[in-house]
Amino acid sequence: MVLKLPKSIGLSQHSAHHYRGKVSLLNHQQNKESQDVSLKKQFDVEEVRKDFPILKRKVHGSPLVYLDSGASAQKPKSVIDTVSRYYSEQHANIHRGVHHLSQEATQAYEEAREVIRGYINAKHSHEVLFTKGTTDGINLVASSFGRKFINEGDEVIVSTLEHHSNIVPWQMICEEKGASLKVIPINQAGELNMEEFKSLLNDRTRLVSVTHVSNSLGTINPVEEMIELSHAKNVPVLLDGAQAVPHKHVDMQALDVDFYVFSGHKLFGPTGVGVLYGKEDLLNQMPPYQGGGDMIEKVTFEKTTYNSLPHKFEAGTPNIVGGIGLGAAVVYFDQFDEKQILDHEQDILAYATDQLSQIEGVKFIGTATEKASVVSFLLEGSHPFDVGTLLDQQGIAVRTGHHCTQPLMDFYGIPGTVRASFAIYNNRADVDALVAGVKRAANMLL
Amino acid sequence: MSTIDDIQNEIIEEFEFFDQWMDKYEYIIDLGKKLAPLNDQFKHDDNLIPGCQSRVWLHAEMENDQVKFTADSDAVITKGIIALLIRVLSNQTAEQISRSELYFIDRIGLKEHLSPTRSNGLVSMVIKIKAIADNLKRYH
Numbered sequence: 300m301v302l303k304l305p306k307s308i309g310l311s312q313h314s315a316h317h318y319r320g321k322v323s324l325l326n327h328q329q330n331k332e333s334q335d336v337s338l339k340k341q342f343d344v345e346e347v348r349k350d351f352p353i354l355k356r357k358v359h360g361s362p363l364v365y366l367d368s369g370a371s372a373q374k375p376k377s378v379i380d381t382v383s384r385y386y387s388e389q390h391a392n393i394h395r396g397v398h399h400l401s402q403e404a405t406q407a408y409e410e411a412r413e414v415i416r417g418y419i420n421a422k423h424s425h426e427v428l429f430t431k432g433t434t435d436g437i438n439l440v441a442s443s444f445g446r447k448f449i450n451e452g453d454e455v456i457v458s459t460l461e462h463h464s465n466i467v468p469w470q471m472i473c474e475e476k477g478a479s480l481k482v483i484p485i486n487q488a489g490e491l492n493m494e495e496f497k498s499l500l501n502d503r504t505r506l507v508s509v510t511h512v513s514n515s516l517g518t519i520n521p522v523e524e525m526i527e528l529s530h531a532k533n534v535p536v537l538l539d540g541a542q543a544v545p546h547k548h549v550d551m552q553a554l555d556v557d558f559y560v561f562s563g564h565k566l567f568g569p570t571g572v573g574v575l576y577g578k579e580d581l582l583n584q585m586p587p588y589q590g591g592g593d594m595i596e597k598v599t600f601e602k603t604t605y606n607s608l609p610h611k612f613e614a615g616t617p618n619i620v621g622g623i624g625l626g627a628a629v630v631y632f633d634q635f636d637e638k639q640i641l642d643h644e645q646d647i648l649a650y651a652t653d654q655l656s657q658i659e660g661v662k663f664i665g666t667a668t669e670k671a672s673v674v675s676f677l678l679e680g681s682h683p684f685d686v687g688t689l690l691d692q693q694g695i696a697v698r699t700g701h702h703c704t705q706p707l708m709d710f711y712g713i714p715g716t717v718r719a720s721f722a723i724y725n726n727r728a729d730v731d732a733l734v735a736g737v738k739r740a741a742n743m744l745l
Numbered sequence: 746m747s748t749i750d751d752i753q754n755e756i757i758e759e760f761e762f763f764d765q766w767m768d769k770y771e772y773i774i775d776l777g778k779k780l781a782p783l784n785d786q787f788k789h790d791d792n793l794i795p796g797c798q799s800r801v802w803l804h805a806e807m808e809n810d811q812v813k814f815t816a817d818s819d820a821v822i823t824k825g826i827i828a829l830l831i832r833v834l835s836n837q838t839a840e841q842i843s844r845s846e847l848y849f850i851d852r853i854g855l856k857e858h859l860s861p862t863r864s865n866g867l868v869s870m871v872i873k874i875k876a877i878a879d880n881l882k883r884y885h
């Protein structure tokens with residue numbers, strides 16, 4: 300049963316659950332539960348696997364074992380169907396047409412925004428800006444917030460754990476403004492040194508921009524505490540949630556975070572779309588990022604006035620199908636009980652850690668107490684690239700290399716790691732395949 | 746003296762014995778481990794070939810009209826493939842190297858390693874070898 304995209308739904312008052320019940324974005328059988336806002340679907344990994352068509356394919360003659368969801372997650376059928384349905388039946392440009400299709404597409408796009416708002420519990424849907432992804436969101440903030448609020452002698456705080464996407468945009472704006480970048484150090488386990496963080500916060504600090512969950516190591520940072528400490532000094536906080544949202548709910552109002560960014564493609568949605576959440580008050584004070592269509596109120600050659608939020612930050616025809624597909628992905632992910640997902644992923648993590656640790660020569664990089672379901676490791680005496688190549692020959696997809704965190708690799712004095720990142724559709728059999736694969740690689744390489 | 750194509754054909758024949766990926770890679774790893782070491786003095790940044798994941802160094806010298814390549818990498822599979830490339834292209838004249846067409850990689854089923862999307866430095870290495878040969882051709 301495939302969706303008929305939302306004709307019937309008014310925008311504002313609907314939660315993600317409501318959205319799901321009414322428009323049946325979900326592809327699997329609609330049972331009584333999906334109509335009921337209070338009941339979540341029982342999480343069963345074997346059932347979940349059936350929702351992801353790609354998991355049936357073979358690579359180099361072996362069944363695919365996909366352990367690279369940290370780089371990009373696979374897509375459930377409901378998302379694939381939503382995307383194809385949109386192009387087959389609904390597509391038109393949005394926000395500008397008087398005709399029926401344009402209005403339907405606009406409504407679907409805006410309802411996706413509303414679904415995401417509900418999911419991340421933002422106060423207003425105009426605080427949910429569509430972007431191209433995490434990188435784009437951070438660049439938007441660095442450029443716009445930076446232009447307005449960062450001046451000579453000011454400081455921006457990041458951490459050693461950051462992805463290049465949360466380093467380079469700040470370096471660029473700091474260089475332009477004569478500001479400087481301060482870096483929170485970590486310990487050997489890959490955890491932030493909170494004492495150092497406290498001492499870095501001062502009255503020149505304009506922003507703290509840290510990752511919620513480390514993509515290379517899996518470390519979950521104590522973001523609640525960091526936000527509290529920063530706010531005590533009147534410093535706003537941006538969280539890079541790229542690796543957090545695919546694993547758990549994030550609540551903008553409970554976190555009281557100022558900016559939060561993530562990518563759709565890591566959250567089981569399409570590529571080329573993402574979200575920047577920003578507090579209304581801050582976003583209103585910030586200048587537009589890019590100029591063009593949609594973001595204007597009135598244009599004359601003398602002066603242009605800008606549209607209100609969220610359009611002020613959404614110049615040009617957006618990734619319409621991406622936004623709608625991301626809405627479907629959120630609906631998909633949100634149907635499960637969060638605790639059951641976390642328990643499952645932690646079980647996989649513990650099992651993988653235990654099994655891999657029994658292989659001679661395996662050394663873990665990143666052993667934080669609070670970890671998302673990611674294992675980064677080295678096989679002593681061999682290069683991550685070699686291990687990755689031999690795993691690939693066995694149909695096992697892992698990521699090797701520096702994972703776009705070169706400063707972090709430098710901290711450990713290594714060229715990179717082998718990283719297996721798990722998602723809701725990974726099971727213990729995937730771990731068994733990985734362990735057997737690594738053993739085989741070790742036999743060949745050492 | 747074998748020509749470049751003679752050597753390529755030889756390698757293709759050798760690889761015909763392997764019907765399992767494991768055997769093929771074991772052989773490549775073995776070649777990698779046995780590759781004549783590159784003198785540390787040549788492992789400088791000028792000889793470093795840009796490639797994302799594993800580092801590859803390439804050094805070229807002329808010896809009686811022939812170009813001699815030595816190379817190294819920190820990844821052993823990369824090194825094994827380098828060993829094959831060197832076996833094919835080293836000790837040939839610049840003219841021959843420049844004119845050569847490398848078909849053996851494809852035929853022995855290692856094409857993926859030489860695809861431009863594979864960030865292992867090998868593609869850049871072949872480009873560099875050709876560039877060196879082109880350059881030498883002009884001066885000799």
Ligand SMILES: Cc1ncc(COP(=O)(O)O)c(C=O)c1O
Pocket residue numbers: 369370431432433434435462464465510512513514539541542562703
């Ligand atoms: C922590 C983190 N930040 C930022 C990014 C960049 O995301 P994207 O490439 O989707 O913009 C990634 C993805 O690799 C990531 O893991």
